[in-house]
Amino acid sequence: MSAKVVVIGSLNMDLVTRAPRLPKGGETLIGQSFSTVSGGKGANQAVAAARLGARVSMIGCVGSDAYGEALRGALLAEQIDCQAVSTVEGSSGVALIVVDDNSQNTIVIVPGANGELTAAAIDRFDSVIQAADVLICQLEVPDASVGHALKRGRELGKTVILNPAPASRPLPVDWYASIDYLIPNESEASALSGVSVDSLESAQAAATRLIALGAGKVIITLGAQGSLFADGQRFEHFPAPVVKAVDTTAAGDTFVGGFAAALAAGKDEVQAIRFGQVAAALSVTRAGAQPSIPALSDVQAFKTP
Incomplete structure (x- = not known):
């Protein structure tokens, strides 16, 4: 039986327009299309981890x-255990996304129900965390809940991954000791470390700072430039597959989910990074959030052009 990944975090309905x-600022554009996508x-x-x-x-x-029902249904369709996805009164989280012709995007998030994921709500499902091999957290739910989840994962001896997204300021210092793998992108690494990340050298400086703060290992995702791994002893740059x-x-979510799935399956971190990168590369060749995430067979069949 495959190993267990537990994700503690956000569910949003993505309202996506292409322009x-x-x-x-202050400008109105005519969009080309609109869709609602689970995200x-x-x-x-x-x-990503399930696929x-x-x-x-x-x-x-x-x-x-209705968004809440659809979000739960999308997870159930992937055979994801949703016993710990609670329904609260009010609106679900939404993300308003604009994607341009160069495939860049801007996103505004309204947390909605995600703001109700409290430490107490997490503790109600402690048995789910206990069954995990790998625990993943992000920053689209309350900070206090994230910190609580990270520490509980550490107490239970799980492999703890934090994808600090979205990040606009440094993390609480006491979080770092609970994190095995901190996985920010360039802007997030800049916000967390105080180092402006715009090159491989500056990414190394940022990673060094984050490890000094207490993170076990750091993987900075660099978009088309691949990713940088640091463990306090060495750096390794992994070029991105060309697509x-x-x-x-x-x-980024596909990379994190793929990396976690690979670790849970027993791959070493180098293999897991490469696996996550292929999955992420395949995802950018398709539109949408969850619809773009590839299956295991897609990754296994991938050949560099």
């Missing part, structure tokens, strides 16, 4: 609206 370019960093990472071979449980909250990007939404 020739991103609007400027949220937590749910996306859960779907890429892991048994997955999700801990989170949805609202008592034609259509939509970068959920690429």
